[in-house]
Amino acid sequence: xxxxxxxxxxxxxxxxxxxxxxxxxxxxxxxxxxxxxxxxxxxxxxxxxxxxxxxxxxxxxxxxxxxxxxxxxxxxxxxxxxxxxxxxxxxxxxxxxxxxxxxxxxxxxxxxxxxxxxxxxxxxxxxxxxxx
Amino acid sequence: xxxxxxxxxxxxxxxxxxxxxxxxxxxxxxxxxxxxxxxxxxxxxxxxxxxxxxxxxxxxxxxxxxxxxxxxxxxxxxxxxxxxxxxxxxxxxxxxxxxxxxxxxxxxxxxxxxxxxxxxxxxxxxxxxxxxxxxxx
Numbered sequence: 001x002x003x004x005x006x007x008x009x010x011x012x013x014x015x016x017x018x019x020x021x022x023x024x025x026x027x028x029x030x031x032x033x034x035x036x037x038x039x040x041x042x043x044x045x046x047x048x049x050x051x052x053x054x055x056x057x058x059x060x061x062x063x064x065x066x067x068x069x070x071x072x073x074x075x076x077x078x079x080x081x082x083x084x085x086x087x088x089x090x091x092x093x094x095x096x097x098x099x100x101x102x103x104x105x106x107x108x109x110x111x112x113x114x115x116x117x118x119x120x121x122x123x124x125x126x127x128x129x130x131x132x
Numbered sequence: 133x134x135x136x137x138x139x140x141x142x143x144x145x146x147x148x149x150x151x152x153x154x155x156x157x158x159x160x161x162x163x164x165x166x167x168x169x170x171x172x173x174x175x176x177x178x179x180x181x182x183x184x185x186x187x188x189x190x191x192x193x194x195x196x197x198x199x200x201x202x203x204x205x206x207x208x209x210x211x212x213x214x215x216x217x218x219x220x221x222x223x224x225x226x227x228x229x230x231x232x233x234x235x236x237x238x239x240x241x242x243x244x245x246x247x248x249x250x251x252x253x254x255x256x257x258x259x260x261x262x263x264x265x266x267x268x269x
Contacts, residue, residue, distance in 0.1 A: 012163060013163070019161075022160070022161045023161045023162075025157070025161075026154075026157040026158040026160070026161040026177070027158065027161070027176050027177050028177050028179065028180070029176070029179065031193045031194060031196065032193070032194050033194050039194055040194075042194075043194045043195060044265065051198075052198040052201070053173060053176045053198065053201065054161070054162065056173055056176075056201060057161070057162030057163075057164075057171065057173040057176070058162055058163055060162070060171065060172045060173045061162055061163050061164045061171065064164075064171075064172070076205070076207065076209070077172045077205055078204065078205055079202070079203065079204050079205070080172050080173070080202070080203045080205075081200070081201070081202040081203070082200065082201050082202075083199070083200045084197075084198050084199055084200065084201075126172075131207070132207070
């Protein structure tokens, strides 16, 4: 069995309001807390926040890119779990990395998305199985 | 009927064709190169069944924060052009007293099926945990 491997942290995005509009249109999640400062503030937030699933989507892509590059194209994602720990705001720079652990017939990547202050904003894990 | 008593309530079945245009738009938004099949978190676009339950339960969209998301995937993914069917169920309810408000945690499970050539094949499932601050209706 192989040893665990580092998934290097890479900066994947500096969040803009345009990203939030694009993600809202692409995902169908038009919750105004992601699009309208006034409504976000009326709901107790300091202003618009990024969709948690935008960061999660970037995390899934970071894991897929690492697996394809290091393990090869014959692995596919079987599970993906994320926990949203801290809010992400326009202007935040997000980097994603972690640790990949081999199992009997799958690899599990434990991942963290950090903001520019080093705070974990989303944590998650992605499991990959070999395509039959 | 309290919201707790409504655990187990199901949405109607929703159907959607996963077009290559929708995949491309979503893939670009999350920095994915996938085009022939949907990226893993594309399942988040199939939340209409969850949103139907939010409406039925009287939870305003703007009061919702996403706490956790889990997905599982069957082999084969969702190829571009597939028609999918998905249904959500209100799975659980719990409340905690936070520093300044009561926090309600609600879980919604969604099963996604591909409808190909008259066959209905399970494609994956999603478990969404949301948190709502303050009083619920």
